[in-house]
Amino acid sequence: MFFHIVLERNMQLHPRFFGRNLRDNLVAKLMKDVEGTCSGRHGFVVAITGIENIGKGLIREGTGFVTFPVKYQCVVFRPFKGEILEAVVTMVNKMGFFAEAGPVQIFVSNHLIPDDMEFQSGDMPNYTTSDGSVKIQKDSEVRLKIIGTRVDATEIFCIGTIKDDFLGVINDPAAG
Amino acid sequence: MSLVTDSPVHSSSSDDLASYLDAHLASGSTGSSGSSADDETDDESDHESERIKRHKAENLEIPEEPEGSTSREYSEQIVDSEQSVETTINQDSCSHPGSFGGMCMRCGKSLEEKSGVTFGYIHKGLWLANDEIARLRKTDMKNLLRYKKLYLILDLDHTLLNSTALTHISTEEEHLRGKVDSREDISKGSLFVLEHMHTMTKLRPFVRTFLKEASEMFEMYIYTMGDRSYAQEMAKLLDPKREYFHERVISRDDGTQRHQKGLDVVLGQESYVLILDDTEQAWTKHKDNLILMERYHYFASSCQQFGFSCRSLSEMETDENESDGALATVFGVLKRIHTIFFHELEDELAGRDVRQVLKTLRKEVLEGCKIIFSRVFPTQFPASHHQLWKMAEQLGAKCTVDLDDSVTHVVATDAGTEKSRWAVKEKKSLVHPRWIEASYYFWKRQPEESFSVDQKASS
Numbered sequence: 114m115f116f117h118i119v120l121e122r123n124m125q126l127h128p129r130f131f132g133r134n135l136r137d138n139l140v141a142k143l144m145k146d147v148e149g150t151c152s153g154r155h156g157f158v159v160a161i162t163g164i165e166n167i168g169k170g171l172i173r174e175g176t177g178f179v180t181f182p183v184k185y186q187c188v189v190f191r192p193f194k195g196e197i198l199e200a201v202v203t204m205v206n207k208m209g210f211f212a213e214a215g216p217v218q219i220f221v222s223n224h225l226i227p228d229d230m231e232f233q234s235g236d237m238p239n240y241t242t243s244d245g246s247v248k249i250q251k252d253s254e255v256r257l258k259i260i261g262t263r264v265d266a267t268e269i270f271c272i273g274t275i276k277d278d279f280l281g282v283i284n285d286p287a288a289g
Numbered sequence: 290m291s292l293v294t295d296s297p298v299h300s301s302s303s304d305d306l307a308s309y310l311d312a313h314l315a316s317g318s319t320g321s322s323g324s325s326a327d328d329e330t331d332d333e334s335d336h337e338s339e340r341i342k343r344h345k346a347e348n349l350e351i352p353e354e355p356e357g358s359t360s361r362e363y364s365e366q367i368v369d370s371e372q373s374v375e376t377t378i379n380q381d382s383c384s385h386p387g388s389f390g391g392m393c394m395r396c397g398k399s400l401e402e403k404s405g406v407t408f409g410y411i412h413k414g415l416w417l418a419n420d421e422i423a424r425l426r427k428t429d430m431k432n433l434l435r436y437k438k439l440y441l442i443l444d445l446d447h448t449l450l451n452s453t454a455l456t457h458i459s460t461e462e463e464h465l466r467g468k469v470d471s472r473e474d475i476s477k478g479s480l481f482v483l484e485h486m487h488t489m490t491k492l493r494p495f496v497r498t499f500l501k502e503a504s505e506m507f508e509m510y511i512y513t514m515g516d517r518s519y520a521q522e523m524a525k526l527l528d529p530k531r532e533y534f535h536e537r538v539i540s541r542d543d544g545t546q547r548h549q550k551g552l553d554v555v556l557g558q559e560s561y562v563l564i565l566d567d568t569e570q571a572w573t574k575h576k577d578n579l580i581l582m583e584r585y586h587y588f589a590s591s592c593q594q595f596g597f598s599c600r601s602l603s604e605m606e607t608d609e610n611e612s613d614g615a616l617a618t619v620f621g622v623l624k625r626i627h628t629i630f631f632h633e634l635e636d637e638l639a640g641r642d643v644r645q646v647l648k649t650l651r652k653e654v655l656e657g658c659k660i661i662f663s664r665v666f667p668t669q670f671p672a673s674h675h676q677l678w679k680m681a682e683q684l685g686a687k688c689t690v691d692l693d694d695s696v697t698h699v700v701a702t703d704a705g706t707e708k709s710r711w712a713v714k715e716k717k718s719l720v721h722p723r724w725i726e727a728s729y730y731f732w733k734r735q736p737e738e739s740f741s742v743d744q745k746a747s748s
Contacts, residue, residue: 208425224394224395225394261392271390272392
């Protein structure tokens with residue numbers, strides 16, 4: 114799920130960046146440091162949408178760096194247990210399949226794939242129903258439910274299932 | 290159940306937007322496990338809005354629902370379906386077959402890895418318990434039958450290719466730099482330079498045909514003692530279209546033991562696995578599955594590494610013969626094993642063992658030969674434990690220490706020994722020990738004339 118929230122961060126700036134472009138440098142550094150990172154509490158920071166407030170800078174003793182407390186608005190993405198997501202399949206193998214929803218890696222094990230779908234190996238490994246009507250292969254879009262999440266410094270791992278009602282393939286790339 | 294407890298990284302303190310949302314979302318989720326109908330009705334007020342939405346969805350499917358039903362009855366129906374959903378992900382009864390990112394792949398609970406194997410080469414963060422690995426291996430047998438494929442593990446260095454560090458290129462090899470194949474069309478080239486790895490790599494002749502044909506009979510794995518980045522780069526050179534190996538590239542970072550390769554990281558039954566490698570010591574636990582290959586030394590540094598002082602293939606500007614070199618020979622053997630396994634064995638697929646087929650095939654090479662060794666083994670050494678003796682027996686020959694008329698071959702390095710002279714007198718074959726080794730590597734009884742012992746060496 115996406116959220117648009119206000120976060121605060123203390124940014125350290127080297128004196129070489131002072132001058133007319135101080136604010137721009139600060140914002141650029143903030144973007145470089147924060148966009149694309151993950152935290153357990155907020156999830157994955159997708160983009161910074163605006164700067165709310167930059168506080169007074171405090172010169173650090175001994176180093177000359179200045180610390181600015183910056184309040185900024187950003188869009189974050191965080192998956193929740195129980196959430197329904199749409200994801201794109203990236204890899205299919207005998208254990209299940211891996212899918213991606215933005216920066217989130219989701220694994221759906223074959224225990225949580227409906228029993229009537231069987232693994233077929235070959236050039237394009239896939240899971241297919243016995244009558245061949247539904248196929249999950251690389252680049253398929255699936256709707257899945259998250260049943261567990263773990264966030265570490267740079268990535269979010271999730272376990273998903275498609276065994277419930279209304280879950281499974283949305284769009285078959287082969288069918289076009 | 291609060292979401293906060295699920296991710297251990299979470300701090301449950303303070304203002305957290307996250308925990309505020311967690312609490313809100315948790316009350317509306319189906320996360321509560323094993324709740325009885327009574328509990329449900331108690332919490333009914335909280336869930337009411339959710340229920341009504343679900344009820345509407347259900348209503349579409351059960352149009353004949355009597356209108357007078359109270360919300361309590363609806364909630365009971367919904368409870369039933371909820372509970373059946375929950376049994377599939379009930380954490381307490383889950384067998385925890387494996388984990389991804391530290392969470393059980395079946396119920397989502399945080400797991401501590403116990404007895405199992407990490408499968409980092411398939412995807413980062415993947416771990417499977419031993420029971421699950423055994424189960425997967427069994428179910429894969431069905432795939433085997435359908436596609437008529439066995440498993441083939443391929444080593445990289447000296448088996449499919451030869452690599453050298455750019456700094457180790459000798460002066461006589463400098464001309465190679467101008468002959469490097471372009472990276473534009475990898476599938477047409479065989480000599481490549483990887484600047485960022487400071488390596489030059491030469492693919493063995495016949496390797497592309499080998500891979501193409503073998504992929505129809507085998508599910509192939511790469512298993513190398515190089516690190517993961519080396520393994521991935523080599524896989525790109527050998528398999529630019531990613532059609533042969535997919536994610537099955539195992540490096541030393543994926544092995545469970547140092548300096549040893551093992552089949553524990555392979556998701557296939559041991560009795561269906563064949564291994565192609567030039568190093569026997571790497572596979573001490575699986576010698577029966579191993580087909581030992583003659584080493585490919587293209588670069589001078591490779592020759593030196595193994596103590597050969599002759600000029601390397603690169604320096605002489607030649608190469609292994611494509612059509613009857615080591616890979617072509619081994620391919621023929623693999624094809625025969627495959628044919629025998631799927632078309633000539635009579636017992637049930639589950640009972641067949643490719644190791645048996647390998648043994649039987651090997652025994653045909655020197656069938657009918659009776660060999661005696663002359664001054665090949667050190668005097669006090671028990672002859673039957675010697676590598677040459679064992680090799681000859683694996684090839685189907687009978688080895689003996691007693692000289693009699695049934696002996697067909699005398700193996701010696703010196704034509705002047707008693708047994709050697711006896712062999713010449715009785716018109717038996719007198720061969721150098723290399724005759725046995727060559728027969729082993731070429732899977733064919735070698736012509737004895739090519740391995741005759743030098744008469745002049747007699748004392």
